[in-house]
Amino acid sequence: MAGISHAIRACATASRRSLSAASAAALPKEAAAAEVRAAAAATGRKWREREDGRRVQWVFLGCPGVGKGTYASRLSQLLDVPHIATGDLVREALASPGPFSKQLAEIVNHGKLVSDEIIINLLSRRLEEGEEKGELGFILDGFPRTIRQAEILEGVTDIDLVINLKLQEEALLAKCLGRRMCSQCGGNFNVASIDIEGENGGPRMYMPPLLPPPQCESKLITRADDTEEVVKERLRVYHDLSEPVEEFYKARGKLLEFNLPGGIPESWPKLLQALNIEDPDNERSAAA
Numbered sequence: 001m002a003g004i005s006h007a008i009r010a011c012a013t014a015s016r017r018s019l020s021a022a023s024a025a026a027l028p029k030e031a032a033a034a035e036v037r038a039a040a041a042a043t044g045r046k047w048r049e050r051e052d053g054r055r056v057q058w059v060f061l062g063c064p065g066v067g068k069g070t071y072a073s074r075l076s077q078l079l080d081v082p083h084i085a086t087g088d089l090v091r092e093a094l095a096s097p098g099p100f101s102k103q104l105a106e107i108v109n110h111g112k113l114v115s116d117e118i119i120i121n122l123l124s125r126r127l128e129e130g131e132e133k134g135e136l137g138f139i140l141d142g143f144p145r146t147i148r149q150a151e152i153l154e155g156v157t158d159i160d161l162v163i164n165l166k167l168q169e170e171a172l173l174a175k176c177l178g179r180r181m182c183s184q185c186g187g188n189f190n191v192a193s194i195d196i197e198g199e200n201g202g203p204r205m206y207m208p209p210l211l212p213p214p215q216c217e218s219k220l221i222t223r224a225d226d227t228e229e230v231v232k233e234r235l236r237v238y239h240d241l242s243e244p245v246e247e248f249y250k251a252r253g254k255l256l257e258f259n260l261p262g263g264i265p266e267s268w269p270k271l272l273q274a275l276n277i278e279d280p281d282n283e284r285s286a287a288a
């Protein structure tokens, strides 16, 4: 295929001149995608094989700390597509020596978004590598985060589904502050134990900690941007710049809202149910 990575780069360049021209070029594709979506809806399925032979092209939206990475990564394993988190791409760039990483750290460690140009460059490069390896489809996490990014993406490819994960703000802050990563194996954990009243008389929300195994305990690190001040700024930036992206996809009939009912054991089967995906664990136990 022509390559989304090249198209995204070209479209980003074009968008500096005229975004409307780029989206006008994408209209026939949008119409085709709408037809396929209608067919999928008629069969009650929220996911399907794409007509272009690629696997799912999904996007995860949601506030910092909501768990996009956790659920996107689990789904990517289940559906055999890469989980591409732009936050991870930014952290990789931050870890490489040089003036660029210093410039990035200034932005990220203050809870701000890096420029659309930088993020599109990092993402195009990652997609290019994937295309070379024969990757089909993706689950994006952390992109698009601005309306301009959403317009660029919509102009170059058909996104099948956008999953918007939601959680009470109180839980979001606690989850970001409790986030830990093992510096050796890269495993993600969370030491926060969340037990809060439901909103508007809703059920109590309990999210147990996700503790590391003993071999990781002494190697845990915290992200530099997971301090209370920076998380609050990231939440503010999300509400200002990224929440409108939810509306963007809602207007196109692609948004699936999912309120997380609790921790992973409670939420994962419900998410699969909402997506009409068979729970492999249930299948295994049924087959046993």
Ligand SMILES: Nc1ncnc2c1ncn2[C@@H]1O[C@H](COP(=O)(O)OP(=O)(O)O)[C@@H](O)[C@H]1O
Pocket: 063, 064, 065, 086, 087, 088, 090, 107, 108, 111, 112, 113, 114, 115, 116, 119, 141, 142, 143, 144, 145, 146, 149, 225, 234
């Ligand atoms: N699509 C994007 N546009 C701009 N900046 C981004 C994007 N994705 C990631 N970043 C930068 O990387 C940081 C970390 O991203 P991420 O791991 O997705 O954080 P979060 O936990 O806030 O969702 C962001 O605060 C931002 O500075």
